[in-house]
Amino acid sequence: MIKKVTLAVSAALFLANNAMAADNIVIGVEKNYVPYFNELATKFNQGKDFKVEVTAAKMFDLLEALPTQKGNVADLFMVPNDRLGDLANQRLIEPTNFEIKGYTKTSTKSANYDGKTYMLPMSTDTTLFLYNKDMLKTPPKTLKELAPSDWAAKFTDFYFTGGLFMANGGYIFKDNNPQNIGLDNAGSIKAGFAAQALYNSGVSHWTLMQDDTVAYDIMMKNFTEGKISAVINGPWAIADIEKAGINVGAAPIPSWDGSHPYQALTGTKGIAINGYSDNKDGARAFLKFAATPEYANKWYEMTREISPNLAVHYEEGSIHKAIFDATNAGMPMPNIPQFGKVWGPMKIALAQIAQGQNVKGALDAAVETIAIDIEDM
Known part of the structure; x- marks a missing residue:
């Protein structure tokens, strides 16, 4: 190296x-x-x-x-x-x-x-609501109003899921204070249940996307083949989407249910x-x-x-x-060094949530691990 x-x-x-x-x-x-x-x-x-x-x-x-x-x-x-x-x-x-x-x-x-x-x-850059304009004329006011069969997102990855937590009242660090972690508060738990409901919907692509290692490819395959009308993805995906012949539109990601704005993690x-x-x-x-x-x-x-x-x-x-x-x-994305300790535990928690395990338990365990790892820095 x-x-x-x-x-x-x-x-x-x-x-x-x-x-x-x-x-x-x-x-x-x-x-x-x-x-x-x-x-x-x-x-x-x-x-x-x-x-x-x-x-x-x-x-x-x-x-x-x-x-x-x-x-x-x-x-x-x-x-x-x-x-x-x-x-x-x-x-x-x-x-x-x-x-x-x-x-x-x-x-x-x-x-x-x-x-x-x-x-x-x-x-x-950040993640966007990308949609097939031939299937969906305008973006919805909220994500919740979309049927699970109509869209996909890689919610086993915290980069894609962070905004869903904010959209339900969760947070990472309150006022950038690493001692105040909000990834298992009431809003974050609500976000976890929202994601889990999608994976438990019985829709085939959500079921397959429980496996994080193939989730992105499955999401893109379904979108570029015209099987779903929208995805949450970044600007880097647009060239491949257009190459597949999709008449793609883009918009900021809508709120989950109108209660809070969807604040996608931005770099x-x-x-x-x-x-x-x-x-x-x-x-x-x-x-x-x-x-x-x-x-x-x-x-x-x-x-x-x-x-x-x-x-x-x-x-x-x-x-x-x-x-x-x-x-x-x-x-x-928080620029304090402690933010680096969030990715691993949240990856585990999101995989557990996608696979139907206890939402609160998964998030509580993640936050406990993050807090210990931060203390050990």
């Missing part, structure tokens, strides 16, 4: 070692983002006594190398918001020292940890500053330069990824507008 990481970031290391001697700045980003940042760097570099250089580096490989390589990787790099707290606690990333303005509340919150802003939001990626950079002021200057409506629009134009900047125009009725609206209405 170490060898793989070293090879993956070798280009960034080479550029960084050469650039830092002159207090130049290296931006390490995925290959498809290099043209965008090259364009910004060309404009930013004019009249500066240091230069910004851009190199291709895989995000997760770079982040894995960061604790050991520290200042030998790029000065600026992309970070997913759920890693922010852990990186900040290790002082591997540095606050931006300026307020992020003109972005959605969700992305602004995602960029903030412990009262400080740690990244410039660049792109955001935001942004550019952060290396805590070991030799030119943090220059890195901050570049981020401030990039934090404008002009460059947010340029990001969308060049990458076709959804920018959370409020000045970016998405055509009304388009899938991209639906994605933007859904991310704006979603709930940022």
Whole structure:
């Protein structure tokens, strides 16, 4: 693994070692983002006594190398918001020292940890209500009004199910406090029973989807073959759906029963500053330069990824507008390190619920495990 990481970031290391001697700045980003940042760097570099250089580096490989390589990787790099707290606690990333303005509340919150802003939001995504417009003319007001035979969702996976908990009055951490876990409160138990009722409906695809290892494929197969009219899935699935000839529409996920909004877990990626950079002021200057409506629009134009900047125009009725609206209405994945302890226990609990086991018992056990794991951190 170490060898793989070293090879993956070798280009960034080479550029960084050469650039830092002159207090130049290296931006390490995925290959498809290099043209965008090259364009910004060309404009930013004019009249500066240091230069910004851009190199291709895989995000997760770079982040894995960061604790050991520290200042030998790029000065600026992309970070997913759920890693922010852990990186900040290790002082591997540095606050931006300026307020992020003109972005959605969700992305602004995602960029903030412990009262400080740690990244410039660049792109955001979440799960959506995707529907076959030839079978369903408009999205329903609530999910509950859909017959189980008409739709599917991978509710054995907490990434897909988190919003269902919020839609019934549950929560993960109250006010981001890891000592206050709400995944077994009354609302969460109600969500568990809602999911279990779908799996117990006798509808064949829900029965088969009790097995998490095949659930996603079964959901997509039924949708792309026109057997069901809607699924809960992410933007990444749209290309395959369109390729199958489905006239697909997209919308933010409706409430479960109208009692609470469906707040799908939302992820935001942004550019952060290396805590070991030799030119943090220059890195901050570049981020401030990039934090404008002009460059947010340029990001969308060049990458076709959804920018959370409020000045970016998405055509009304388009899938991209639906994605933007859904991310704006979603709930940022918590960026505190303790959130990482939620996935495993909830995966077990959701599998037990899907297989007909006691809902309250499964959620109580999950929360107990999460609390113990957090205490042991």
